Amino acid sequence: MNLQPEKDELCVIIGAGPAGLTAAHELARLGMRSVVLEKDSLVGGISRTINHRGYRCDVGGHRFFTKVRVVRELWEEIMGDDFLVRPRLSRIYYKNRFFDYPLRIRNTLKGLGLVESFLMGWSYIRARLFPEHEERTFEQWVSNRFGRRLFGTFFKSYTEKVWGMSCSEISADWARQRIKNLDFMAAARNALFGAKTHGNKLVTSLIDQFHYPRLGSGMMWERLQARLAEKHIETKLNQQVIRVHHTGGRVTAVTARDGQGRETRVDGEHFIASMPLRDLIRAMDPPPPPDVVDAADSLHYRDFITVMLVVDAPEVFQDNWVYVHSPEVKVGRIQNFKNWSPEMVPDPSKTSLGLEYFAQEGDELWTMSDDDLIDLARSECVRLGFATAENVMDGAVVRMPKAYPVYDSNHRESVDAIRNWIGTLKNLHPVGRNGQHRYNNMDHSMASAMCAARVIHGAEIDIWDVGVDEAYLEEPETVGDVEREAMITDEVIRDTFARYDAPAMGTALGLMAAIVLFLMSMTLILKGGDPIGPTLMLLSNYLPGYRMTLVGVAIGALQAGGWAFLFGFLLARAINLVVGMIEGLLLRRIEIVRTMVDGD
Numbered sequence: 053m054n055l056q057p058e059k060d061e062l063c064v065i066i067g068a069g070p071a072g073l074t075a076a077h078e079l080a081r082l083g084m085r086s087v088v089l090e091k092d093s094l095v096g097g098i099s100r101t102i103n104h105r106g107y108r109c110d111v112g113g114h115r116f117f118t119k120v121r122v123v124r125e126l127w128e129e130i131m132g133d134d135f136l137v138r139p140r141l142s143r144i145y146y147k148n149r150f151f152d153y154p155l156r157i158r159n160t161l162k163g164l165g166l167v168e169s170f171l172m173g174w175s176y177i178r179a180r181l182f183p184e185h186e187e188r189t190f191e192q193w194v195s196n197r198f199g200r201r202l203f204g205t206f207f208k209s210y211t212e213k214v215w216g217m218s219c220s221e222i223s224a225d226w227a228r229q230r231i232k233n234l235d236f237m238a239a240a241r242n243a244l245f246g247a248k249t250h251g252n253k254l255v256t257s258l259i260d261q262f263h264y265p266r267l268g269s270g271m272m273w274e275r276l277q278a279r280l281a282e283k284h285i286e287t288k289l290n291q292q293v294i295r296v297h298h299t300g301g302r303v304t305a306v307t308a309r310d311g312q313g314r315e316t317r318v319d320g321e322h323f324i325a326s327m328p329l330r331d332l333i334r335a336m337d338p339p340p341p342p343d344v345v346d347a348a349d350s351l352h353y354r355d356f357i358t359v360m361l362v363v364d365a366p367e368v369f370q371d372n373w374v375y376v377h378s379p380e381v382k383v384g385r386i387q388n389f390k391n392w393s394p395e396m397v398p399d400p401s402k403t404s405l406g407l408e409y410f411a412q413e414g415d416e417l418w419t420m421s422d423d424d425l426i427d428l429a430r431s432e433c434v435r436l437g438f439a440t441a442e443n444v445m446d447g448a449v450v451r452m453p454k455a456y457p458v459y460d461s462n463h464r465e466s467v468d469a470i471r472n473w474i475g476t477l478k479n480l481h482p483v484g485r486n487g488q489h490r491y492n493n494m495d496h497s498m499a500s501a502m503c504a505a506r507v508i509h510g511a512e513i514d515i516w517d518v519g520v521d522e523a524y525l526e527e528p529e530t531v532g533d534v535e536r537e538a539m540i541t542d543e544v545i546r547d548t549f550a551r552y553d554a555p556a557m558g559t560a561l562g563l564m565a566a567i568v569l570f571l572m573s574m575t576l577i578l579k580g581g582d583p584i585g586p587t588l589m590l591l592s593n594y595l596p597g598y599r600m601t602l603v604g605v606a607i608g609a610l611q612a613g614g615w616a617f618l619f620g621f622l623l624a625r626a627i628n629l630v631v632g633m634i635e636g637l638l639l640r641r642i643e644i645v646r647t648m649v650d651g652d
């Protein structure tokens with residue numbers, strides 16, 4: 053079999069997910085040729101859509117949302133009129149109750165009851181005044197921002213289902229990346245006033261709506277594959293890259309194996325890899341130094357199973373998806389695909405639900421037969437009240453290995469070690485989610501892929517540093533400037549609203565109070581005569597043991613220092629709280645204006 057296109061300067065792309073296909077598209081735009089090798093029999097990677105007897109199912113629903121203009125433009129260009137704008141509704145199911153998500157005050161109070169709500173508010177105030185200094189774990193990070201009680205109710209059980217480990221073992225990095233701009237005040241503001249802060253704009257564009265292809269997220273990637281084929285850029289399916297050959301600091305070729313075990317070597321000039329970083333390192337021929345192999349072997353993943361059930365009912369619940377926090381069932385989230393797009397079901401009198409289970413390749417759930425998984429999903433669906441045993445008509449199972457790159461305590465060092473070694477190979481560019489071991493969304497995968505294509509074309513960008521908030525992909529004189537300006541504005545605001553260092557303020561006031569009292573008292577002692585003036589006499593009522601003797605003065609000064617420390621510490625915390633609120637409001641207003649300017 054010959055996979056080799058005629059032209060010499062060829063870029064070989066590993067993986068036909070969002071990153072791989074976007075890389076091929078961008079290379080074509082830049083006038084360069086590529087071939088895409090995909091190990092599966094369909095494109096889209098984790099963002100694929102499967103079709104079971106006309107019922108379509110994503111691997112988790114995929115919202116299309118991005119701040120990166122070029123990514124949005126590509127989606128719009130490819131999807132045209134098939135890019136729907138859909139309303140978003142999602143709730144949390146916990147202790148047999150539904151809670152609106154994002155939280156809304158009346159609904160939350162009703163669900164939790166007054167006592168629990170009060171305790172939650174108190175736990176928040178305590179966390180803000182006395183946060184844990186160390187923020188190494190997910191539990192510490194979230195508790196510091198939301199309070200322990202809210203963490204226990206709305207974060208702990210779902211997060212532990214997703215990751216299969218305790219929140220105290222999950223790195224704070226994950227929370228930082230996923231929950232970065234949200235805090236309790238923002239949640240409370242939203243809960244109290246809703247997100248409708250400027251006409252209707254913010255509500256409709258940022259919170260309550262999203263874009264979605266008419267036939268599921270995979271439609272985007274199938275269309276892009278077809279578009280590439282029109283330009284004679286082939287996506288070779290069922291071609292798993294098993295070896296990456298390199299010599300003299302350059303990758304020269306890859307070997308791919310098809311479903312029948314036949315191997316093919318594909319030579320190229322440039323290589324873009326969206327396959328998992330661990331697999332990439334293991335495929336290197338010759339192997340990298342042992343410490344790099346060890347680093348790759350220490351990377352972990354979480355695997356994902358969707359069980360689609362077809363229910364004989366026109367409507368089961370109104371949400372696009374429901375988070376199931378209840379610890380008594382294994383299911384973590386339930387998608388209602390019909391509410392993503394009505395055309396995800398062929399018959400409007402039926403509903404298809406996607407029950408999502410988080411697993412580890414080889415564990416009890418992962419190795420269950422499809423029939424057993426469907427039985428489990430059916431029984432949990434009945435238990436939660438979403439179906440009866442009789443009205444579940446059909447089911448299908450989708451297993452997605454390596455759906456989540458795990459952020460454990462050593463992932464960062466491991467990725468750095470691998471990144472350094474890969475940096476020695478000038479023509480290999482890892483991109484995308486598992487390609488860079490980043491818990492990302494489609495837009496980041498696409499942005500990193502576009503940047504890799506531009507690097508191959510001569511641009512100087514460090515693709516590992518590409519984010520979705522930065523303006524890497526903007527043309528200098530257009531939106532890029534606006535975004536850069538926006539970033540600078542944010543920085544200026546953050547500097548203007550700099551926070552007090554509470555321990556420093558406490559220590560300064562404490563020391564000052566202790567020294568002043570000590571010096572005043574010593575002056576009186578040295579002056580002699582009637583040593584205790586009326587003011588100082590009063591003080592001894594508040595500072596037990598304060599006397600006009602050397603020991604008494606020391607005791608008084610220590611106590612005055614302690615009280616002043618506490619006062620300064622609390623004052624700083626209170627000021628920070630108010631300043632934080634004002635800064636948050638200001639940033640939010642700016643964001644609204646930006647959103648309107650951007651036309652989103």
Ligand SMILES: Cc1cc2nc3c(=O)[nH]c(=O)nc-3n(C[C@H](O)[C@H](O)[C@H](O)COP(=O)(O)OP(=O)(O)OC[C@H]3O[C@@H](n4cnc5c(N)ncnc54)[C@H](O)[C@@H]3O)c2cc1C
Nearest residue numbers: 067069070071091097098112114115293484485493494497
């Ligand atoms: C449950 C869930 C819900 C999500 N929801 C959203 C959402 O709402 N919005 C959003 O934007 N993002 C969402 N994401 C994230 C999104 O799925 C990913 O960001 C995106 O799919 C990553 O694209 P990628 O191309 O980098 O990687 P992938 O999608 O993993 O694609 C990599 C491709 O490489 C192939 N491959 C792997 N190894 C080899 C090999 N050796 N040889 C050849 N091919 C190989 C794979 O088969 C795959 O097709 C979600 C993810 C999950 C798990």
